[in-house]
Amino acid sequence: MSAPVLANPAPLFVVFNPKSGRGTWPDTQEALRSACRQAGRPLHLLPLPRHQPLEPVIARAVQGALGEGGIVVAAGGDGTINAVAHQAVARGCAFGVLPQGTFNYFSRAHGLSASPQEAVAHLLQGRPEPVQVGLVNERTFLVNASMGFYARLLQDRESYKARYGRSRGVALLAALFTLMRGFRTWELQARWAGRTETLRTPTLFVGNNPLQFEQVGVEQGEAVEQGELAAIALEPLSRAAMLGLLVQAGLGRLDKASEVRSLSFRELEVAATQAPRGQRVRVATDGELRWMQMPLRFRVSPKPLWLVKPASLERERG
Template identity: 50%
Template sequence: MTSPPASRDAPLFVVFNRASGRGNRDELGPAVEAACAAAGRRCELLPVTRPGQLPETAREAVRRAREVDGIVVAAGGDGTINGVAQAVLGSGCRFGVLPRGTFNYFARTHGIPAELDAALQVLLTQEAMPVHVGRVNGRAFLVNASLGLYARLLEEREGWKRQFGRSRFIAFLAGVRTLLRGHRSLHLEVELQGRSWQARTPTLFVGNNALQMEQVGLPEAQAIDEGCLAGVTLKPVGRLSLLALLARGLFGRMGDADEVRSFAFQALTVKARRFGAKRIKVATDGEVLKMALPLRFEVAAQPLLLIRPPGLAPERREVRS
């Protein structure tokens, strides 16, 4: 898909969540308005002020942007960015990101700086490029989707963040605690490219972020760059083995572990082997919800038109070197 020509005067419609993110939330609006004024660009700020308001606000931003060939911008962490992307995908609108979260995997893999002023310069000066999106049962994900242990880890991590604050260290401690509490294996039937296999695994992880794959040492980063998704399952293992796998991931060596199976794909179907299972918890970019089985993971037919710098992100060049 060819991205639309750059427009140096296209107005920005900025969706931001006052209830999430990091740093001084009150600085966002003035910084965006000042940068746009200096560039001679119009902007509208659309704050999300209550739980559950994000989808409605994102749809309103898309509606306004389509009327004037504007750009929809998501300011927040990966969850907020995902929520806005749900509305933008398939609309034809260009999409911008101002990362304000803890990990910012989506922004980092596409070379968008974490610093607000630098991210605004990218937004105001660069062109839109197509980036592919993952979907599970029609719901988009930009970073990853998962079920089983990893989804539970994310769900419990949010509780720790609400209690102790948002930081990578808190997220790590929450993950260790989840692993130590034990887990149950999933009994799945996985269908891929006309063949199927039975999988008993603590978790099924589907990645759509090359940087995340590179950092933990899985080889499917290149396949993600080429428009695929990456599937990861684990053999049934005990708590100590899971902690050892976590340590391997921290040192970028998970791909060397015999307990890990990883593969690239365009479309994947997952069914429950146990009779009676109809719904399962699935995490998409950190948000956990119940979905009906079977699950269909696939690359979305249309990409996002993301405003980003050209080439490989500096952080990813360092990982690959």
């Protein structure tokens, strides 16, 4: 697939979530308006509604960018970026990022700055480059997709953040709360590359972001840079052992844990052996929770995401 052709000057259609992460949207908006005014770049700002579907706004932005040879831009955290990227990948639209989230794994993995001024400069100077995307049951993920304990941890974390605010301390408190509630051990039949294996695990985590793997100390992230996805499945654990693994992950030492099973693939099918085919399971994609039917099919998307960035940028290292 060839790269999108941009107009000169290419207009920006910015879909933004003013509530994301650190609340830097006012500074980013000012940097955007100033830089686009100086560069003569048309700018369209489209806020995401609260408590309403996001897809119509995103579709309007993508259609506008395609019709005018422009760039659809996601301003927000990984969840907002995922929602906009899902439609950009499907339509082959040029895609830009103005990171506003707490962790910003996607933007950091591609060397995009969290500074509003630098992020806007990168957007205005860049050209579309193909970036690998993961799919789970045809839903896009840029950073990771998971089921089981990790997905429930994210659900509890969002509940705590809504009540107590966004901080790493609140995220840790939520993780401890999830751990104390206990967790289910899944029996999964996994098929990939002509192999079939039964996995007994409390969680399955599939990643498309080498930086995240580096931070927890898993070498399997190298597979992502070679055109594959990487998965982690934990052995059945007690609560105390799971707490120990969470600590090791926080210290970047998960590679030393014997309870961790990792593998890499381009396509992976996962079915629950003790549940009827078609059972629904909660899956987290880039931190956003949704219900999906089993079996889960993870694969590298045949379509890239055309990310706008200067060619000289290098990704952050863990």
